[in-house]
Amino acid sequence: MAEATATETTNEEWQPKIVMFCCNWCSYGGADSAGMGRFQQPPTVRVIRVMCSGRMDPVFILNAFLEGADGVLFSGCHIGDCHYVNGNYKATIKYKFLKAMVNELGLEDERLKLDWISASEGERYAQVVTEFTEQIKKVGPSPLKPEGVI
Amino acid sequence: MENEEPRIGVFVCECGVNIGGYLDTQAVADYALTLPNVVHTKVNKFTCADSGQAEIQAGIKEHNLNRVVVASCTPRTHEPTFRACCKEAGVNPYQFEFVNIRDQCSWIHMWDWEGATAKAKDLVRMGVARSRLLEPLKESSVPVDQNVLVIGAGVAGMQAAIDFGDMGYNVYLVEKGPSIGGRMARFDKVFPTNDCSICILGPKMVEVARNKNINIMTYSEVVDVGGFVGNFEATVLHKPRYLDTDICTGCGSCQEVCPVELPSEFNENFGTRKAIYIPFPQAVPMRAVLDKDNCIGCKACEKACEAGAIRYDQEPIYEKLKVGVITVAVGMAAFDPLPHNNYGYGLYDNVITTMEFERLLNAAGPTGGHVVRPSDAVEPITVGFINCVGSRDVNENVYCSGGVCCMFSIKNAQLLKEKRPETNHFVFYMDIRATMRGFEEAYNRARDLGVKFIRGKPVEITEKENGNIVVRAEDTLKGEIVNVELDLLVLGTGLVPNEGINEMGAILKLPRSADGFLTELHPKLAPVDTTTDGVFVAGCAAGPRDIAYATAHGSATAGRATRLLSVGSAPIMGITARIDEDKCVVCGVCVDKCPYGVFEIVGTNGDRRINVVEALCKGCGTCVTACPTGALEQSHFKNDQVLAQVRNVFQYGGE
Numbered sequence: 153m154a155e156a157t158a159t160e161t162t163n164e165e166w167q168p169k170i171v172m173f174c175c176n177w178c179s180y181g182g183a184d185s186a187g188m189g190r191f192q193q194p195p196t197v198r199v200i201r202v203m204c205s206g207r208m209d210p211v212f213i214l215n216a217f218l219e220g221a222d223g224v225l226f227s228g229c230h231i232g233d234c235h236y237v238n239g240n241y242k243a244t245i246k247y248k249f250l251k252a253m254v255n256e257l258g259l260e261d262e263r264l265k266l267d268w269i270s271a272s273e274g275e276r277y278a279q280v281v282t283e284f285t286e287q288i289k290k291v292g293p294s295p296l297k298p299e300g301v302i
Numbered sequence: 303m304e305n306e307e308p309r310i311g312v313f314v315c316e317c318g319v320n321i322g323g324y325l326d327t328q329a330v331a332d333y334a335l336t337l338p339n340v341v342h343t344k345v346n347k348f349t350c351a352d353s354g355q356a357e358i359q360a361g362i363k364e365h366n367l368n369r370v371v372v373a374s375c376t377p378r379t380h381e382p383t384f385r386a387c388c389k390e391a392g393v394n395p396y397q398f399e400f401v402n403i404r405d406q407c408s409w410i411h412m413w414d415w416e417g418a419t420a421k422a423k424d425l426v427r428m429g430v431a432r433s434r435l436l437e438p439l440k441e442s443s444v445p446v447d448q449n450v451l452v453i454g455a456g457v458a459g460m461q462a463a464i465d466f467g468d469m470g471y472n473v474y475l476v477e478k479g480p481s482i483g484g485r486m487a488r489f490d491k492v493f494p495t496n497d498c499s500i501c502i503l504g505p506k507m508v509e510v511a512r513n514k515n516i517n518i519m520t521y522s523e524v525v526d527v528g529g530f531v532g533n534f535e536a537t538v539l540h541k542p543r544y545l546d547t548d549i550c551t552g553c554g555s556c557q558e559v560c561p562v563e564l565p566s567e568f569n570e571n572f573g574t575r576k577a578i579y580i581p582f583p584q585a586v587p588m589r590a591v592l593d594k595d596n597c598i599g600c601k602a603c604e605k606a607c608e609a610g611a612i613r614y615d616q617e618p619i620y621e622k623l624k625v626g627v628i629t630v631a632v633g634m635a636a637f638d639p640l641p642h643n644n645y646g647y648g649l650y651d652n653v654i655t656t657m658e659f660e661r662l663l664n665a666a667g668p669t670g671g672h673v674v675r676p677s678d679a680v681e682p683i684t685v686g687f688i689n690c691v692g693s694r695d696v697n698e699n700v701y702c703s704g705g706v707c708c709m710f711s712i713k714n715a716q717l718l719k720e721k722r723p724e725t726n727h728f729v730f731y732m733d734i735r736a737t738m739r740g741f742e743e744a745y746n747r748a749r750d751l752g753v754k755f756i757r758g759k760p761v762e763i764t765e766k767e768n769g770n771i772v773v774r775a776e777d778t779l780k781g782e783i784v785n786v787e788l789d790l791l792v793l794g795t796g797l798v799p800n801e802g803i804n805e806m807g808a809i810l811k812l813p814r815s816a817d818g819f820l821t822e823l824h825p826k827l828a829p830v831d832t833t834t835d836g837v838f839v840a841g842c843a844a845g846p847r848d849i850a851y852a853t854a855h856g857s858a859t860a861g862r863a864t865r866l867l868s869v870g871s872a873p874i875m876g877i878t879a880r881i882d883e884d885k886c887v888v889c890g891v892c893v894d895k896c897p898y899g900v901f902e903i904v905g906t907n908g909d910r911r912i913n914v915v916e917a918l919c920k921g922c923g924t925c926v927t928a929c930p931t932g933a934l935e936q937s938h939f940k941n942d943q944v945l946a947q948v949r950n951v952f953q954y955g956g957e
Binding site for chain 1: 377378402410413895921922927954
């Protein structure tokens with residue numbers, strides 16, 4: 153038997169599980185700053201680090217939904233601040249495409265969000281996570297979630 | 303080695319109580335042992351300490367590990383440490399995987415023991431899954447060109463150039479303005495010791511000029527930088543001075559005859575300069591410069607120039623320089639209160655900025671060192687100073703300018719008081735930040751001299767008919783409203799990023815922080831390194847700082863960069879793009895997508911293929927997502943490696 157998750161043990165309100173992709177330089181740094189500043193947030197997000205938001209392959213995000221993610225956040229440096237010149241701009245192109253795909257999959261728009269977070273914005277990082285968690289709680293569990301996953 | 307069955311060791315760090323106090327580290331380690339290929343786990347008190355690293359190395363030997371997962375803090379600070387530790391014990395550094403359970407669990411779910419523990423287990427499962435697929439990689443290296451580029455010749459850039467030059471490296475010192483010296487050349491005296499600014503800077507400027515290894519390029523700008531660490535190619539624009547600097551002697555007879563008078567930038571627009579002018583009396587190089595935009599073409603200067611140096615037909619020259627390392631020291635600007643008319647600046651004549659006050663106070667300034675007020679040129683008796691103008695203000699800049707404005711207001715009040723004891727001084731402040739050595743003593747000296755400090759931010763500035771300025775403020779220590787009538791009001795304007803910093807950031811591919819200054823690699827542990835290998839940042843380009851700090855920074859960049867220069871080679875990360883030529887159809891999408899020019903199409907017709915210049919690759923991986931055939935992969939961030947994490951966010955409850 154696998155370990156019980158927070159959802160089961162607390163047995164309170166349903167807690168969604170969100171996959172978040174962060175670029176190494178800004179948003180992952182933002183997560184570090186959130187830690188450094190002890191900005192509390194719900195334990196709903198699982199971060200996957202890539203070097204640049206430009207590396208975020210639509211395949212990763214669609215797979216996250218197929219695995220059972222209730223929501224997917226993806227984040228990079230603010231436009232103009234990309235460590236790799238303009239990878240984040242290229243990420244916006246993928247985001248537009250993904251938004252359409254999410255609907256095709258029968259998922260609600262609100263389940264996918266792109267937000268820019270700089271390495272110094274720890275407080276904002278926590279705010280983005282908290283707000284997105286609330287948003288997903290309103291939408292409810294993903295209809296794509298395979299049976300039995302936790 | 304590659305086909306070897308993975309044998310993974312998972313080390314869970316307690317980080318004292320930073321992790322261990324907020325989640326169940328033993329439960330995380332026990333859980334890790336149930337995961338496929340994990341053969342060893344251990345909880346360490348401090349994994350990064352000597353003892354913790356020894357435990358990793360002992361685990362590698364004892365259990366014949368070929369992969370290591372550490373669940374602790376952030377790869378952004380500790381990845382190099384653990385990679386080196388693994389390498390020493392015979393595990394390829396790229397088969398080490400980092401899981402962050404401090405910044406992403408214990409520190410942000412401090413009061414949710416179960417939630418943090420469950421999340422830590424998920425993250426470890428994801429890390430182990432990725433670790434299973436990690437491949438050994440080799441780091442390569444590139445040779446480092448022995449020439450150095452220093453951008454900006456303020457005090458930080460000059461110090462960097464001197465240090466590089468003294469160590470025997472050839473330096474190109476590029477300065478946008480017509481003379482080296484930077485901001486410091488304009489100050490009157492400098493805190494906390496109040497020594498004459500140009501008297502200490504002048505000799506340093508001469509030292510730069512005398513140093514045989516330094517090529518000073520004034521009135522020049524770096525307009526493009528290509529290449530990579532050790533092998534940069536910079537394009538420098540030499541703006542025309544409209545005279546032959548080899549012939550010009552700096553005698554100044556041209557500026558005597560020039561009929562065009564313009565506001566003097568060096569004197570903060572108090573006083574005038576001519577259309578052809580020597581930048582300032584101590585300029586290095588001591589050469590004139592012709593401001594062609596304002597020249598009326600009378601040719602009086604040509605007639606007056608005995609050396610025959612004037613060249614009206616000079617054109618801009620672009621020069622390419624090959625350099626191995628770069629120090630960027632592009633400095634700062636003072637906050638401009640004009641657009642918002644902060645504290646009546648621009649509305650009332652007798653409200654001036656600190657930089658303007660510096661020039662009035664300076665014996666070589668436009669008034670010969672007599673501070674006069676602009677409305678009637680009368681020497682003021684009562685002078686007010688407002689601190690934090692444009693700093694610590696949500697409407698302008700939220701940051702503090704590092705105590706620099708506190709100190710120059712204190713210094714300026716003190717200097718005028720010493721010069722003319724009959725004067726009275728009021729400093730309006732929020733907090734006095736006299737933090738560095740000798741600053742508190744300078745503050746006390748000003749108070750002993752009779753400078754009055756009023757803790758309160760002025761709320762209203764009005765002008766009387768005689769030009770006097772009335773400042774209304776709350777004295778928060780006394781708890782009363784005060785109205786102070788002043789002859790002259792000086793705004794302690796904060797430090798802001800220099801003009802052109804965005805362009806410089808783009809040229810060198812350096813990110814900027816929320817405050818607009820360039821970002822260092824790490825604010826504490828790598829304060830002069832940047833995210834671009836081989837590029838170092840000094841002085842106010844990376845935030846407000848004083849002269850001592852900027853000078854130390856300049857030296858620090860020379861020290862850091864010399865690590866590369868003296869070894870003569872620089873390591874290249876292993877996380878670069880790789881191409882599978884069997885899958886590649888030479889569509890060229892990657893060529894357009896890569897901002898670094900890694901890919902080039904070579905050959906013709908049936909022989910066409912993509913050539914990958916690995917040394918140029920910075921490892922962003924954008925090309926991989928763009929490649930339509932899946933021919934491109936990014937080492938260490940391969941599709942299956944990232945997908946392994948995605949597929950392990952969840953687990954089946956019955957597993």
